Amino acid sequence: MGYRPSKQFKKTLLGAGAAVLLVALNAPAVLSFAEGRYHSYKIGQSSYRIQYGSWGLIGLPEEYRINAMHAALLHTGKVLLIAGSGNNQQNFDKGTFSTILWDPKDDTFKKIPTPEDFFCSGHSQLPDGTLLVAGGTARYEVLDGKVTRAGGGMRVKNESPDQAVKLPKGTVFRSPSGVEYVSKFDVTVPKATRQFEVTYGRGGQMMPWKTKVVAAEARVFVEAAEEGAGGLTTQAAQYEVVGLTGKDARNVYGLAERLSADKQDFQGIKSAYEFDPKAEKYVPVDPMRDARWYPTLVGLADGRVLAVSGLNDVGDVVPGDNEYYDPRTKKWAKGPFHYFPTYPALFLTQGGKLLYTGSNAGYGPKDKGREPGLWDLKTNRFHKLAGLADPDQLETSSSVLLPPAQDQKVMVLGGGGVGESRLATARTAVVDLKEDNPVFRSTARLPQGVRYLSSVLLPDDSVFTTGGSADYRGRGASDIHKAQFYYPRTDTFVSAASPTVGRNYHSEALLLPDGRVATFGSDPLFADKDNTKLGKFEHRLEVYTPPYLYRDAALRPALGEGPEEIVLGGRATFGAVRAERIQRARLMRPSAVTHTTDVEQRSVELGLKKTAGSVTVTVPADPTLVPPGWYMLFVTDADGTPSVAKWVRVREAPKAAPRESRDGWMS
Structure with missing residues (x-):
């Protein structure tokens, strides 16, 4: 007769098996917990911090959590964090615009009244320490398939040389066929100009002066009064301004060539302000000549600022009309004409020319304004620079003027394809502007392809790079939780401690006066690897302490x-x-x-x-x-x-x- 186990033995065996199975099922979690504890222990050791530095989260009270789109260090040592409407349509519709002032010395925060929507504005440090903030959002985009009313740009003409005409938001323009369109913003059309003409008789004698009136023009975005296809048109036409009578009705009219139901992009504003760091408030100055959303503002040697690119008041990339701001007069003047995609990276170089590295943040065609070059503002000549690897992956790349500035070397790091491309490059390249014929040369590669990389100059002449993602807006859980130092003199990358918080689109990093680096923001499309859950804006504020601050404090x-x-x-x-x-x-x-x-x-x-x-x-x-x-x-x-x-x-x-x-x- 064969052996038959007892009931007690069976229970013991089943219990042991269940325990083994339970351990097996939970092994990944147990292992992850153990690894996490060990990692926390390791990064807390002084030997680790001396080599890699450390990260720390700043306690941020809920009332001060904003979608930080812009960050600027002021000469008071405080950091201005600007959200505007914060890429939030509901905030925009309610007129809820936000700015926070953070003091890194004691980690205190203050709300700053924000008069307009500075979401996606431009900014520049002025000679007196105020911060120029110009442009922002006039209207949020409407995506393909969501446009219910035909719309587009209406050119408004004024043939009266006697007076300017102001048409309020809601002005109605009527087509020859009776279709009506409504303006979405106020628009002021300057008065027409008189030009003198000289004519000559058959004998060559000069005839009496004649004058010619040249109509003035402004532009405004309009939408069809009625939903549906009735407002669609591809025919150029002249439009009556409803409500005007007499001479005004004859002198003022609209012109439009195409009003469609295509995707309607964000639209910019003309507003400009100076932020006063001492009074801690925005002070209005004269508006720009062009509306701009996603513009770059670059400071010049004479203290003026050049505003470049952006989406205008009808959602088109500004075609090349750039303008100067003079902080002494608080006014804007026409600048040299050149087309750039939005948020172009422009650096003031020794001698006064601007270097465009090709880095930009997105809007504009693939084949226009993407090539890097040196721009002479005095002659308006643009000399293209060759040699850049992966030239089709400059969008969302990072650019820095390497330290020290006297070396006149500029670096491009990472980047991706145009638009929602999945491409991302690990390429870096440096151009030496002291060469007779400067070209970009490839330098040490990043650990992996990355978009939205933050690059911060440090006092020891290194460049600290952190964050970014391998795909568009962190898609596919592609945030890169890594940081590294780049050393220009040896052309090498060295690992740094890894950040806790992932950063992609709408993120920032900057150097603090105590030698630390602060990081803000991030606006992922999705919150999971499968791209099924919508992402949320990152409110956590994380600060990196470099290894040099863990050395002997008595010797600092x-x-x-x-x-x-x-x-x-x-x-x-x-x-x-x-x-x-x-x-x-x-x-x-x-x-x-x-x-x-x-x-x-x-x-x-x-x-x-x-x-x-x-x-x-x-x-x-x-x-x-x-x-x-x-x-x-x-x-x-x-x-x-x-x-x-x-x-x-x-x-x-x-x-x-x-x-x-x-x-x-x-x-």
């Missing part, structure tokens, strides 16, 4: 008392603790960043002399190298350990008064 350089202002070409002396250890001095311009575009940041090498208790720094005299404005002054030791920054304002040297010579002439 420190700057003491010194002047708040230095003239170009001038010197300034500061008290210094452990002055004998100081090896380098840098002026670092504070960031104003959005959509991976930060054309403000630059690191300028200073002349340096040391005494027992002080350092004297010398600022270059060239304003194309050091545009006037506020800078962070860092000093570093031989290991690259930086001091906490001192804020200094760089001014133009005062012009010498004319001197009277012995013979009475002024010289």
Whole structure:
């Protein structure tokens, strides 16, 4: 008779099997928990932090959680975080616009009244330390299939030389066939101009003057009053302005060539403001000549700002009309004509030309305005630069003027294909503008293909890169939780500690005066790998502490008392603790960043002399190298350990008064 196990043995065996099965089923979770505990232990060790640095989340009260689209460091040391409507149609419809001021010294926050929708505006640091904010959102996009009323741009003409005409939002334009269209915004049409004409008789004698009236023109977006196909038209026509009578009815009319039900893009505004860091408020200035959404604002050597590109008031890419802002007059003037896709990366180079790296943030055709080049604003000549690998993957790439600025080398990092392309490149490339015939040359590759990479200059002459995603807007859970340092002198990437928070579209990073790096935002399309759940805007604020801040604090350089202002070409002396250890001095311009575009940041090498208790720094005299404005002054030791920054304002040297010579002439 064979062996037959007892009931008790069977129970014991089944219990043990169930336990084994339970352990097997939960093994991944147990292993993940153990790995997480070990990772937390490892990154908390001082030896790890000295090599890789560390990340930390900032406690952000719920009332201050906004969709941070823009980040700018002010000379007060505080960070301005601008959301506007925050890519939220409901906020836009309610007129709820947001700005938060964060003080990194004590992690306090303050709400700032926001007068207009600065979502997707442009910004630039002005010489006096105010922040110019221009453009933003006039209307949200309506996607294909959702457009129920035909719409498009209406050119409004005024043939009266006697007066301008203001037509309020809601003005009705009637076609010859009786179809009516309604304006979505106020529009002011200037008065017409009179031009004198000279004519000559048969004998060549000059005849009496004649005048010719040239109609003035403005543009406004209109929609059909009725839903449906009745408003569609592809025929050019003249439109009556309903409600005008007499001469006004004859002098003022609309012209439109095509009113369709195609996708309607975002539309920009003309508004411009200066943010006052001391009063902590927005101050209105004259509006731009063109409405702009997604524009780049780049500061120039003379203190003016050039506004470039953007979507206009009918949702088209501005065709090449650029304009200057003068902070002395608070007014705008016509600039040189050149077409760029939206948010182009433009850097002021030594000598005054602007370098366009090809980096941009999206709107515009694939085959127009994408090639990098040097742009001479005085002659309006654009010299294209060759050599860039993966030139079809410059959208959402990152660009930086490598440190120190005197080297005149500019780097492009990563990027993706145009629009919602899945392409992403690990390519980096550098152009040396001191060469007789500068071209881009490939440099060390990133660990993987990446879009929306944040790149931040550090006081030790390295570039800190972090975040981004491998696909469009983090699609497919493709956020890259990695960071690394790039060292220009050795052309190498070195790993840094990994961030907790993923960052893709609508994310920012910037250098703080204490040497840390702050990261904000992220606007993923989806929240899961299968792209089935809609994403949510990332509100967490995470700060990176580099390895140089984990070295011996007793040996860290420190700057003491010194002047708040230095003239170009001038010197300034500061008290210094452990002055004998100081090896380098840098002026670092504070960031104003959005959509991976930060054309403000630059690191300028200073002349340096040391005494027992002080350092004297010398600022270059060239304003194309050091545009006037506020800078962070860092000093570093031989290991690259930086001091906490001192804020200094760089001014133009005062012009010498004319001197009277012995013979009475002024010289």
